[in-house]
Amino acid sequence: MSFDGTDDYVNTGLSSFRLDTAGSIAFWVKSNESTSYSPVISRSTAFVTSGFQLDQQSGKISVNRSSGYASLFQSTATVFDSTWHHVVLTTDGANLAWFVDGLASGVSTLVDYVDNANGIRFMSQASGPYTVGSLDEVRIYNRVLTADEAKLLYNMGK
Numbered sequence: 387m388s389f390d391g392t393d394d395y396v397n398t399g400l401s402s403f404r405l406d407t408a409g410s411i412a413f414w415v416k417s418n419e420s421t422s423y424s425p426v427i428s429r430s431t432a433f434v435t436s437g438f439q440l441d442q443q444s445g446k447i448s449v450n451r452s453s454g455y456a457s458l459f460q461s462t463a464t465v466f467d468s469t470w471h472h473v474v475l476t477t478d479g480a481n482l483a484w485f486v487d488g489l490a491s492g493v494s495t496l497v498d499y500v501d502n503a504n505g506i507r508f509m510s511q512a513s514g515p516y517t518v519g520s521l522d523e524v525r526i527y528n529r530v531l532t533a534d535e536a537k538l539l540y541n542m543g544k
Contacts, residue, residue, distance in 0.1 A: 387508065391419070391518025395510030401429065403506060403526050405438050405451060406499050410476040410531040412539050417442070417519025418468040423450065424517040427524075428507045436502040439511055440475060442466045447473055449482060451499050459494035461486050470522075472540040476530045488540030490533060 387396065403409050415426055419442045426447065430437035438458075439450045445467060448460035463486035465471045474485040477496065484491040508524065509517045523543055531539075 387522065388520045389509040389516065389518060391509075391516050393516060395516060396508040397505055398507070399505040400526065401503050401505050402528070403429065404501050405449070405477050405482065405496055406479050406501060408478050408528070408530050410474060410527040410529065411440075411525070412472070412474040412527075412531070412536070413524040414470055414472050414522040414543060415447075415465060415519060416468065416470045417466050417517065419466050419517050419519055420445075421515070421517075424515060425507070425511045426509060426517060426519075426521070428511040429502070429504050430511050431502060431504065436500045437504055438499070440473075442517070447484065447486070449475065449494075451496075458482065458496070459484075459492055461491040463487065463489070463491045466519075470520075472543055474531060474536040474539065476536075478530050485531075485533065485536035485540075488537035 424442045428439040446460040449458040461484040
C-alpha cells in the first residue's frame with residue numbers, strides 16, 4: 387500500500403491489539419519521512435491522549451503512548467531511509483520489544499498506558515497528520531512472537 391502523505395490512510399476498525407495485552411504486530415515499511423511523530427500504525431486519539439502510535443522519530447521507529455506524544459521508546463535501528471525494513475513490535479502486557487530486519491532493536495517496560503476503543507489506522511492517527519511511504523504484509527498476532535519468529539518473518543519477505 388502506498389500513501390501520499392496528504393490524505394491517504396487505512397482505517398482497519400480493529401481495536402483488539404493493545405499494548406497492555408499480549409500480542410505482536412509485524413509489517414514492512416518504506417519511507418523517508420522526516421517529520422517527527424509521523425504515524426505508521428496508530429490506535430490513538432488526536433495528540434495521542436490515549437492509545438498508542440508507532441511513528442518516526444530521528445529516522446527510527448518509536449512507540450508513543452497515552453500522554454500526548456510521550457515517547458515510550460524507539461528502535462536502535464534506523465528505519466526511515468527510503469529502503470524497505472521489516473518491523474516487529476511485541477508486547478507481553480508489561481514489556482515491549484522491537485525487532486528490525488530480523489534483529490532485536492530495543493526493549494522497554496510499559497508505563498502509564500491508557501487504552502481506547504479506536505480502530506488501528508495505517509499512516510495516520512485519528513485526525514491526521516498523514517505519513518508518506520509504503521506498507522506491506524501487515525500482520526497482527528494475539529501472542530508474543532519469539533525472536534526466531536521475527537527473524538523468520540523477515541527472511542520470508544526479503
